[in-house]
Amino acid sequence: xxxxxxxxxxxxxxxxxxxxxxxxxxxxxxxxxxxxxxxxxxxxxxxxxxxxxxxxxxxxxxxxxxxxxxxxxxxxxxxxxxxxxxxxxxxxxxxxxxxxxxxxxxxxxxxxxxxxxxxxxxxxxxxxxxxxxxxxxxxxxxxxxxxxxxxxxxxxxxxxxxxxxxxxxxxxxxxxxxxxxxxxxxxxxxxxxxxxxxxxxxxxxxxxxxxxxxxxxxxxxxxxxxxxxxxxxxxxxxxxxxxxxxxxxxxxxxxxxxxxxxxxxxxxxxxxxxxxxxxxxxxxxxxxxxxxxxxxxxxxxxxxxxxxxxxxxxxxxxxxxxxxxxxxxxxxxxxxxxxxxxxxxxxxxxxxxxxxxxxxxxxxxxxxxxxxxxxxxxxxxxxxxxxxxxxxxxxxxxxxxxxxxxxxxxxxxxxxxxxxxxxxxxxxxxxxxxxxxxxxxxxxxxxxxxxxxxxxxxxxxxxxxxxxxxx
Amino acid sequence: xxxxxxxxxxxxxxxxxxxxxxxxxxxxxxxxxxxxxxxxxxxxxxxxxxxxxxxxxxxxxxxxxxxxxxxxxxxxxxxxxxxxxxxxxxxxxxxxxxxxxxxxxxxxxxxxxxxxxxxxxxxxxxxxxxxxxxxxxxxxxxxxxxxxxxxxxxxxxxxxxxxxxxxxxxxxxxxxxxxxxxxxxxxxxxxxxxxxxxxxxxxxxxxxxxxxxxxxxxxxxxxxxxxxxxxxxxxxxxxxxxxxxxxxxxxxxxxxxxxxxxxxxxxxxxxxxxxxxxxxxxxxxxxxxxxxxxxxxxxxxxxxxxxxxxxxxxxxxxxxxxxxxxxxxxxxxxxxxxxxxxxxxxxxxxxxxxxxxxxxxxxxxxxxxxxxxxxxxxxxxxxxxxxxxxxxxxxxxxxxxxxxxxxxxxxxxxxxxxxxxxxxxxxxxxxxxxxxxxxxxxxxxxxxxxxxxxxxxxxxxxxxxxxxxxx
Numbered sequence: 001x002x003x004x005x006x007x008x009x010x011x012x013x014x015x016x017x018x019x020x021x022x023x024x025x026x027x028x029x030x031x032x033x034x035x036x037x038x039x040x041x042x043x044x045x046x047x048x049x050x051x052x053x054x055x056x057x058x059x060x061x062x063x064x065x066x067x068x069x070x071x072x073x074x075x076x077x078x079x080x081x082x083x084x085x086x087x088x089x090x091x092x093x094x095x096x097x098x099x100x101x102x103x104x105x106x107x108x109x110x111x112x113x114x115x116x117x118x119x120x121x122x123x124x125x126x127x128x129x130x131x132x133x134x135x136x137x138x139x140x141x142x143x144x145x146x147x148x149x150x151x152x153x154x155x156x157x158x159x160x161x162x163x164x165x166x167x168x169x170x171x172x173x174x175x176x177x178x179x180x181x182x183x184x185x186x187x188x189x190x191x192x193x194x195x196x197x198x199x200x201x202x203x204x205x206x207x208x209x210x211x212x213x214x215x216x217x218x219x220x221x222x223x224x225x226x227x228x229x230x231x232x233x234x235x236x237x238x239x240x241x242x243x244x245x246x247x248x249x250x251x252x253x254x255x256x257x258x259x260x261x262x263x264x265x266x267x268x269x270x271x272x273x274x275x276x277x278x279x280x281x282x283x284x285x286x287x288x289x290x291x292x293x294x295x296x297x298x299x300x301x302x303x304x305x306x307x308x309x310x311x312x313x314x315x316x317x318x319x320x321x322x323x324x325x326x327x328x329x330x331x332x333x334x335x336x337x338x339x340x341x342x343x344x345x346x347x348x349x350x351x352x353x354x355x356x357x358x359x360x361x362x363x364x365x366x367x368x369x370x371x372x373x374x375x376x377x378x379x380x381x382x383x384x385x386x387x388x389x390x391x392x393x394x395x396x397x398x399x400x401x402x403x404x405x406x407x408x409x410x411x412x413x414x415x416x417x418x419x420x421x422x423x424x425x426x427x428x429x430x431x432x433x434x435x436x437x438x439x440x441x442x443x444x445x446x447x448x449x450x451x452x453x454x455x456x457x458x459x460x461x462x463x464x465x466x467x468x469x470x471x
Numbered sequence: 472x473x474x475x476x477x478x479x480x481x482x483x484x485x486x487x488x489x490x491x492x493x494x495x496x497x498x499x500x501x502x503x504x505x506x507x508x509x510x511x512x513x514x515x516x517x518x519x520x521x522x523x524x525x526x527x528x529x530x531x532x533x534x535x536x537x538x539x540x541x542x543x544x545x546x547x548x549x550x551x552x553x554x555x556x557x558x559x560x561x562x563x564x565x566x567x568x569x570x571x572x573x574x575x576x577x578x579x580x581x582x583x584x585x586x587x588x589x590x591x592x593x594x595x596x597x598x599x600x601x602x603x604x605x606x607x608x609x610x611x612x613x614x615x616x617x618x619x620x621x622x623x624x625x626x627x628x629x630x631x632x633x634x635x636x637x638x639x640x641x642x643x644x645x646x647x648x649x650x651x652x653x654x655x656x657x658x659x660x661x662x663x664x665x666x667x668x669x670x671x672x673x674x675x676x677x678x679x680x681x682x683x684x685x686x687x688x689x690x691x692x693x694x695x696x697x698x699x700x701x702x703x704x705x706x707x708x709x710x711x712x713x714x715x716x717x718x719x720x721x722x723x724x725x726x727x728x729x730x731x732x733x734x735x736x737x738x739x740x741x742x743x744x745x746x747x748x749x750x751x752x753x754x755x756x757x758x759x760x761x762x763x764x765x766x767x768x769x770x771x772x773x774x775x776x777x778x779x780x781x782x783x784x785x786x787x788x789x790x791x792x793x794x795x796x797x798x799x800x801x802x803x804x805x806x807x808x809x810x811x812x813x814x815x816x817x818x819x820x821x822x823x824x825x826x827x828x829x830x831x832x833x834x835x836x837x838x839x840x841x842x843x844x845x846x847x848x849x850x851x852x853x854x855x856x857x858x859x860x861x862x863x864x865x866x867x868x869x870x871x872x873x874x875x876x877x878x879x880x881x882x883x884x885x886x887x888x889x890x891x892x893x894x895x896x897x898x899x900x901x902x903x904x905x906x907x908x909x910x911x912x913x914x915x916x917x918x919x920x921x922x923x924x925x926x927x928x929x930x931x932x933x934x935x936x937x938x939x940x941x942x
Contacts (some may be wrong), residue, residue, distance in 0.1 A: 026718060052721065125840065179686075192684075200637045214647045214662075215682060217650065253741060253742075270741050274748065278837075286829060300851050300855055303851070303860040314819065315867065319815065319870060325811045329810075338811035339796065340800060341793055347785065372533060373524070384778065451818075
């Protein structure tokens with residue numbers, strides 16, 4: 001906090017402590033921007049120093065690229081490790097570029113192993129080596145080993161700092177050990193931990209003890225008598241989505257990770273799992289919308305390029321649908337009402353199909369839809385599609401009748417509607433299941449298949465029936 | 472575990488312990504279904520008793536309504552409190568119906584206050600009274616008070632069981648207190664806890680201590696000397712989304728909740744926050760797809776009804792778009808190529824707009840888009856829309872030229888394309904921001920506004936330009 005101008009900072013402090021809201025508030029971003037604009041980097045720096053590392057990370061993400069670079073150069077080096085650990089990947093790349101490799105290495109050396117790993121994993125091989133050299137052993141060896149685990153695996157997610165005690169210790173010995181370690185070699189204790197792991201002489205996991213259980217037991221009690229032994233043990237190779245599922249299912253705060261030989265090698269904590277949960281949701285929602293997860297922080301040209309591909313695929317779909325219309329150009333020439341009404345059938349099919357698709361994609365992601373209930377889900381979707389298809393056949397038929405005064409057109413659009421909505425319900429449920437079966441992410445690819453089906457069937461059914469029954 | 476038929480249960484046990492996967496596996500659901508089908512409720516019950524409460528809840532959700540009801544009647548009453556706490560709302564309603572109020576009340580009485588509150592809050596007023604009567608004081612009073620907090624507030628989310636100690640205690644006194652309480656009145660300790668709260672004589676919060684910090688300090692150390700005093704304190708009225716934001720931002724495992732008088736009244740733990748995060752994501756993704764959050768577990772007729780409304784609104788949009796086409800029926804009659812190509816422009820606008828919309832809705836939900844960077848986001852989206860609009864104008868123009876051999880049509884579709892994609896980018900960014908401003912959930916309403924704009928502008932631009940330049 002700047003002591004020179006407390007009066008000026010008051011409103012900012014207010015913004016930081018916005019009632020009932022825990023984000024730092026837009027005023028801080030604006031204030032920092034104005035200070036940097038005016039070249040008052042010292043004041044910006046003083047303000048930033050009053051913030052929590054996570055808020056500084058947020059601030060860097062909200063600033064423009066230029067402001068961000070100036071601020072990174074100005075800010076105190078001591079906060080960098082914590083701030084960098086909280087940054088979004090794309091913004092972190094930018095910060096690393098500004099800092100250079102030497103300063104990045106210094107910051108990384110001060111991080112917990114899991115955070116350091118996150119940063120290093122994104123660098124190219126040359127840079128990885130340089131940064132790793134700056135990290136003292138044994139951390140360097142641990143990180144190098146962790147890099148050998150597959151991406152998105154438990155091995156990448158875990159941290160190596162943890163507390164493990166032998167089975168024959170008592171509660172008292174464990175607490176004494178913690179106190180002694182904290183005084184003599186505090187670096188060997190994780191900053192915060194939630195469970196103590198109990199291991200046999202071969203470092204194989206025998207059990208875990210939540211700290212609250214340790215604290216309520218008498219000193220003479222044997223660790224082995226109070227430890228949790230019904231464990232779900234996470235192998236280093238487990239997929240991070242499986243890890244997140246387990247944490248949710250069992251309401252865990254931390255869980256042990258073991259290697260091939262069932263030896264304890266690390267611990268995964270809930271804060272990292274929350275990041276995984278957020279990432280997964282982000283991917284699902286973004287992929288359904290045809291964009292990539294880090295779209296917001298990408299440079300304009302990268303965003304445009306990434307979205308182009310998706311749009312090009314959709315152009316293919318649209319041209320295909322137009323080709324279907326092209327088959328009926330003579331019929332449209334004869335009865336122009338067909339051209340006027342045809343988008344309605346296709347559009348309603350697309351919307352109904354998207355509803356089903358969303359439920360199916362989400363249900364697969366949360367494992368609420370599994371093989372044993374998939375048929376029931378499809379059955380329900382077909383029923384829903386049938387009910388709403390019939391209702392909208394009647395409604396749309398009436399609209400068409402009133403509009404064009406032709407019962408024939410009403411019948412044609414009604415039949416086409418119920419057909420397309422039924423097909424939409426079927427496709428919306430089946431496409432994600434089939435993609436999942438072939439190990440293709442349903443969130444990424446389902447939408448384009450669905451639109452192709454509902455457009456083609458929509459135009460084909462309406463124009464086909466129209467030319468058959470009306471001309 | 473059934474001791475009579477261990478051989479038969481082997482494959483099931485295998486399914487439960489599916490390697491690298493922590494969900495119980497579809498075989499369990501199938502096995503239970505077959506047992507219930509064959510009337511072997513005892514065997515089903517024996518199998519279910521080997522499962523974790525969270526897995527039993529999953530199982531109930533995966534079973535058909537009929538199987539679920541039979542199983543609920545058969546299952547051991549002792550597991551019901553834990554199972555019910557994990558159930559999805561719609562399925563829980565069904566289970567409560569099967570159990571009846573008396574059994575529901577008995578189960579609720581055994582839950583932690585936050586879980587009990589969840590169940591009770593969903594009952595109607597009459598049933599609430601009956602269930603509350605079954606719960607002994609002081610829990611009943613606490614739950615009744617919690618019901619006075621607004622839905623989705625911190626007051627509803629917190630549990631009342633916690634550990635609070637006075638500022639003048641030492642580490643040793645605190646640990647002795649925990650041990651004594653565990654032995655004499657274990658019910659007064661939460662089953663699991665992560666922080667100890669330090670309060671003054673008026674029960675106002677002075678600080679918090681993570682258990683790991685308590686454990687590494689000597690007995691003589693004063694609580695006041697090691698407690699965390701830079702606290703973000705959560706008022707009972709705080710929105711649960713704000714709470715989730717704070718937990719993520721600070722990597723918290725638990726946080727204190729205070730009342731108007733700043734007195735400590737409860738604690739929110741990370742497992743409940745993970746549920747909130749999941750719920751929010753679920754709502755966002757489902758609303759973008761035009762369905763409600765609990766769609767999967769609703770009865771067919773309820774699902775159909777809920778989706779009908781959304782489809783009806785979309786029908787309005789589609790009819791509006793058709794009306795725009797209707798304005799040009801004579802032009803289409805003259806040049807049928809217009810009818811064939813017109814869906815391409817509308818569809819590409821819709822897709823490009825959805826990309827922008829998804830990024831904006833998601834950015835608003837995660838607070839990555841705030842007033843201070845909103846203009847920058849809109850600017851970027853317009854640039855991206857301009858770049859891709861220009862590219863697709865050329866591509867689509869070429870396609871149209873090759874198809875219909877007319878340079879005029881190529882020019883018309885090219886101009887219409889760049890126009891509509893630009894409008895799509897603008898609308899996709901601005902619509903969610905405006906809705907948010909008016910306190911309307913952008914995830915729910917943005918899509919329908921966007922489609923209306925991109926359809927109307929798409930058809931109007933293409934057909935208008937076509938009739939102006941080509942006829």
